[in-house]
Amino acid sequence: MSDRRTIFIGKKPLHAYVRAVVMAMEAGDRAIQLVARGATISRAVDVAEICRRRNGHIAQGLPETIHIQHLECGSEEMPTESGTMRTVSVLRIDIDGVGDVPQSEEE
Structure with a gap:
């Protein structure tokens, strides 16, 4: 899925x-992948849900419908400062925007 903006x-x-x-999405990329590791996984879930529900003033600029297409949970090996390898959890959330992006009121 290399055609998704990460x-x-x-x-x-x-x-x-x-x-x-x-x-x-305003730039035309309707396929987005959110990637979070370790402690930021819950923040990625919150971002995906805010976008899906179009909650808040900022999210009103999203397309009419946001679909969560795919969730992938796994782990990756990351080097530490001391040079050893550490396993961290990783979550990838694929979201797609369907419909038109509302026009900005500033224009």
Whole structure:
């Protein structure tokens, strides 16, 4: 699924990632993959749900319908600062936007 735009979820505020999804969909990318590792997995789930429900002022800029197409849960080996390998959980959420993106009121 290399045709999906990937957004890595980190420790920024939730609205920053919702805005990243909105901007990607406004740019024409209707297939998005949210990727989170370790402690940020719950934040990725929150971002996907806010987008799916179109909750909040920022999410109103999303297409009419957002579908969660696929969830993939797994683990990856990540190097630590000391050079050893550590296993971390990873969650990938594929979301698709269907319909038109509402026009911005600023225009």
